[in-house]
Amino acid sequence: MTQDAYPIARRLRTAFVVALLILFIAVAWAAQDFRLGARLFPVYIGMAGAALCVIELLRQLITRGRQKLSDEPNTADLSVEADEQTAAGYLRALSFFGWMLGYYALTFVFGFTLATVIFVPSLLILRFRAPFLASAAIAGGLVLLIVALQYFLMLRVPRGLTHGMLPWPF
Amino acid sequence: MKPNTLIAAGVAGMVGFAAFAAPAQADYYEGQTIRIIIPFSAGGGTDTFGRLIAQHLGNHIPGNPTVVAENVTGAGGLLGSNEFAERVEKDGMTLITASGHLNLRAFLGLEGLRLNLEELTPVVAGPMGHVTAFNTQTSGVSTFAELLESDVRITKGITDPVGLVESIVALEVFGVDYRAVPGYGGRGDTRVAFERGELVINSQSTPAFNARVQPLIDEGTAEVAYAIGFIDADGNPVRDPAAPDLPTLAEVYQEIHGEMPSGEAWEAYKVVANLVQNTRGTIWVHSDVPQEAHDALRQGVDAMVLDPEFIEAAGNILEGYDIISGSGLDQIKAELDAAPAEIVTWVQDLLTNNFEVSFDR
Amino acid sequence: MIDALVNGLVILMDPFRMLMLFAGVAIGITVGILPGLGGLMGMALVLPFLFGMDSYAGIAMLIGIAAAVPSADTFPSVLMGIPGSSGSQATIMDGYPLARKGQAARALSASFMASLIGGLIGAVALTALIPFARPLVLAFGSPELFMLTILGLSMVGVLSGSRPILGIIGAVAGLTLGMVGGAPVAPEYRFVFGELYLYDGFSLVILALGLFAIPEIIDLMAKGGSIAQRGPGLGGGWMEGVRDTLRNKWLVVRHSLFGVIIGAIPGMGSSIIDWLNYGYVVQTSKDRSQFGKGDIRGVIAPEAANNSREGGVLMPTLLFGVPGSSAMALFLGALLIFGIQPGPALLRDDLDLVFVIIWSLAIANVMGTVICLALSRPIARLTFVPFYFIAPVVLCIVILGAFQETRHWGDLVALLGFGLVGWLMKRIEMPRPPLLIGFILSGLAERYLWMSYNLYDWDWVYRPLVITIGALCIGLVIGGIWLKRRSAGSAATASDNDGQERLADNRAGEEAQKGAQS
Structure with a gap:
């Protein structure tokens, strides 16, 4: 496997x-102003980290275009498949971060429970073309779960701008 | 370990049959919910005190309100305290449970804390004393007087300097030259380090002392230096009711120096020791809530402390001390108001010079 | 002692107390399965109900929660690569790849079997060691604790696999992340930018959820399909997992004892235990090529240890009244409600109570395992369901779990931020565990180094135990480099493995490979 098998990953790694x-x-730098007891650790750790980063960048520069041991599959973390390392794979995954951000936005406006009711079927139907009934059932089940968790485990859910204006259980 | 922030709300003190037994005129708290903010995580001494009160107080306040205890943790108590100080309606529906050291922080005006004790009225409080001991093995001496003379490095574990202030001021009264070792997670950690011989001098709450330091004394590896003790209404030192056999700081000082302690350190000690130890757990309400709320709360507390059910439940939690209500609270408030400004400054300077603590005022 | 042992059991056999123990186990399993919630949450939940309850019943319930959580939190770790609570992060490393190979049932049952044995060993160890626990606890002063944090950090080398420099950078980044908030030895809030949310620093739970859960949910949604990429393999059922654990019985025993000992040392916190054990098993295994890809030993070792550690953390809790973990801090609070003062006197005056705790621990472990085993088969089927049905549910629960940390919007922002970082790290193949380890150990390393210096100047480096642990760290690093060199050749060729491969086959393959090389 050559290094340029995953050009995007390589550039991102450098970045x-x-x-x-x-x-x-x-x-x-920022730690310089701290009291002595709070200063030494960040100063030295920061400098050590910076030195390591320089070493890593040099290593990346030297090994450019060469097959090296350290570019073999990573055994210390979950592995990534080849088709995810394409530009399309990156965009696909990033689009779901967009969906998650949308979930947050809905939560910010409507509170978590109502946001779930809107978000879950939207995601399932618009993005995955899931059957309407199944999507509605999952959303309904989730609302039941959220209500039950609030009641039995005393969990709290994020409140939105509309808090207090909507009927129970929202 | 970082305090894991977590909030658990407990509903305590059920409404009962308020609907059927409605009194002729509406009570202030009729059908209401009182929320007690606990700015600490669940399970600590102050939290337990707050929950004990939340469990029983509702049954005794006219109108039988529901009382809910809620931990609002974060930023070492700042989050919950500041919410109570600035962001709740001043209608008596929100109370706060503070520890003695939170009260002291507010009293000294610690940086970032918005709680101002001058604007608050205590509803009920529970006291807790402290005892200082030293390790005889590490120090190689068997009495506190010898320790003061010796040249061993007297290490003292520091958690949060403001949280140990009564023991720090006490060392100042004796003029002990100690080496502060900051970084301990809590008094329990300093106790283990003390037992291990890492720390030469250590201060514990009296119940913790009785259960866990006394065995070391029996074993011969530690010795009592002094009990912090309490200060009575006339300003005289009195012994700790949970450790009546232990001499107080003033007694030990007299024995060593042949006179009563005096000077700024002693004056500061009298203020600080009483404030911290008498208000180990304190429920506060804003002073400018309606008078009906003040009356109802006081009536509720006065009835609660006489309730045998409460007395039984409180026995374990107060650990040998009597709850403070009524005139005792007035005295706490009066002592706070009477504390001279130069003493506040003296304690602030002590903490700033020795531990680099910053204050807002 | 024997009559107290019997007395403890008799006291516990009261129907109400057993019911409360069972209730505790049920709550523990629930909060364990839900990502982001752990024993602390479960105990806080029942705390208000303890006032006025029979003390033995209350204690049984709390122990039930503590014992069941480390069994149940395996479900999300194995099935979805999501840490179920802070104690089961390392289980992800091999449990989740197994689930992706369609062997979720095997991984779960191996894990529960290891948890059961580990939990029972923890209970026995608590019984046997409690008279000797005091010297053990007292032997670890600040210098020794500092060296233990160094030992934990030297595991980073072995947990970085083929990317040592990136791994170490990750660990340093973790140390840096851990500096946010109040400094341990000076009254200074670092890197908080005036945000009260940051004053307590970042939460380990949210960091772990962000680094592991969010990237997994995102990638699985992006890829489509189900969690398990292959159908259930031949014999990949739950009996096989039980056999796996029994075959590795000495591994289970070794890691259970390791879990007890590390748990018994107060001041280290329990969240590092599973990583230490994972690093330990990787370090001491001859064939390391399958770790991170679904080596069953990578599941068994941390799971045995995270159940046995409860026996360990109870030692300082009962003997010294200092909490061995954050959940134990709450347990101490509960003892206060019942008027029980932990301390040496407890062993002298109330040995019955100590044995009620030990029996509760043992029985709760059995209950928890039986329930989890019963649940494992149906729940494992979820890995064959199209993931887009599961994704929104899991996302919703993860967000909800993260929000319980401080109930502040900052929790959600941090979750998304760490999620993005974790996803990026996964894509650029920068190992994530070192970052987590650095984060956990950051405050501890700084604190204990300062304390050692303030107590002993630099004389502390000559303490015998410090030198011993130091030698162990050096051995670990050198051994890691040596083993990596040795297995480098075999790792390169064993690129595609088909999931059904047995370890024995791998080992034989490696030997053959080595023979061919020389």
Whole structure:
């Protein structure tokens, strides 16, 4: 397997390490103003992290285009399949982050319970072309679950702007 | 370990048959729900105190309101305290359970805390004393007087410096030269470190002392330095009711130096020790709620403390102390109001110089 | 001691107390299955009902919760790659790949069997060790605890697999993330930007849910299909899992004892235990090529340990009155309600109560396992259902679980943010466990280093136990490099494995490979 099998992942990896490098430098920098007891740890950890990032970037630069041991499949975390590493695979996954953001927006306006009632069938029908009845049944079941969890486990759900304006159980 | 923030609400004190036994004129709390904010996570001493009160108070307030205890945790108690201070209606429907050290933080004006004790009235309180002991094995001395003379490194574990202030001020009264070791998670952690010999001097609540430090004394590895003790209405030190055999700080000082302690440290000690120890658990209400609310709450507390059911349940939780109600509360309030500004400044300076704590005022 | 042992059982055999024990187990299983909720939540839930309850019944109920959660939290970990509570993060690493191969039932039953044995060993160890627990607990001062955090951090090497530098960077990023909020040894709030939400730092539960749950939900929705990519394999049922565990019985015993010992050391927190055990089993296995891809030993080891640790964390709780975990802090509060003062005197004066606790622990483990085993078969079928039916349900529950941490919108923002980071890390193949380990150990490492210095200046490095643990860390790192070199060749060729492969086959393959190389 050559390194350029996953060009997007490779570029993102470089970008991520650069972002972490900036973060580590910022941490070490911002910690300068802290009291002694709170300062040393972030300063040294930040500097160590920045140094490691530089080493990793150098490694990536040196091994560019070469097959290296460290570009073999990762055994320390769940593996990713090849078709997910394409541009289309990335966009597909990102679109679901968009859906999740939509769920949050609905929650912010309508509160969590009503947001679930709107979000779940929308996702199932619009995105997955699921049968209407099954989608409605899942949404209904979820509302029952949310209500039951609030009652029996005393969970609280996020409230929306419309809190207090809607009838029970919303 | 970071305090795991979690909120659990418990409904306590059921409404009963209020609907059938409606009195002639409507009570202020008739059909209402009182919410008690507990700005700490569930399971601690202050939380347990708050829940005990929440369980029983509703049965005794005229109109039998439902009383709900709710943990609003976060930011070391700031989140719940600030919500109570700034974001609730001042109608007597919301109360707060504070610990002695939260009260002290408010009293000193800790940075970020919006709770102002001058605007609050205590509803009910529970006291708790503290005892200081030292490790005889690590220090190699057998009496506190010898410890003061010796040149061993007197290590003292620090959790949150404001949370240990009565023991810190007590060390100041004796002029102990100690090495502060910050970073302990709580008094329990400092106790284990003390038992291990890591820490030479350690202060525990009296019940914890009786259960877990006394065995070390019996074993010969530790010795009592002094009990913090209480200060009576006339300003004189009195012994801790849960440890009546232990000499108070003032007695030990007299024995060593032949005179009563005096000076700024002693004056500060008298204020701080009483505030922290008398209000180990305190329920507060805003002072500017309607007078009917004040009356109803006080009537409820006065009836509650006489209820045998409450007394039985409170026995375990108050751990050998009597609950404070009525005139005792007035005295707490009066002591707070009477505390001289220079003492507040002195304690603030002590905490700022030794522990870099910041204050808002 | 023997009569107290019998007395404890007799006291517990009261129908009401048994009912409460069972209720505790039921609550524990419920909160364990729901991602984001754990023993702490379950105990907080029943706390208001303890006032006025019979003390033995109340204690049995709390122990029932504590014992059942680490069994039940395996369900989301194995089935969906979602940490069920903070104690079952490491189970994901191998349990979830097994579920994807259609062997969810096998992974679950192996895990429950390991949990059962681990839980019982924990109860026996608590009985046997409690007279000797004091020296153990007292042996670990601040310097030794600091070295233990270093030991945990040196596991990062072995948990980074073929990407050591990225793994270490991840761990350092975790250490940095752990600095947010109040500093442990100075009155300073770091990197909070004036947000009260950040004052307590980020929550481990939300970080774990974000890093693992959100990316999995997103990717499964994007890919379509069901969780299990293949149909149930021949003999991939639940009996096979039980056999797996029994075949690895010494592994179970070893990790159970390890779990008890680490649990008994107060001040480390219990959430690191499963990672330490996972790192330990990977480190000590000859053939490491299947870890992370569905090695059953990667399920058995952490699951045995996370049940046995409850026996361990009870030691400091009962002996010293210091909580061994955050749920135990709540348990201590409950003991206060019943007027029980933990401490050495408890062992002298109220040994019956101690044995009620031990019996509750043992019986609750059996109850929990039986219920979980009974549930495992139908629940495992969920892995064959098209995922888009499950995804919205799981997403809803994960958000709800995350929101219970502080009930603040910040919880939801953090969940989404960590979800994006976790997804990115998964895509760029940067190992996520080191980040979690760094986060857990961040505050502890800083705290214990400062405390050691303040107590002993630099003399603490010469303490015998410090040197011992230090040598262990060095051995771990060097051993890790050596083993990696040795197995590098076999890992490269064993690229595609078909899920039905037995470990024995792999091992034989590796030997053959080595023979061929030399």
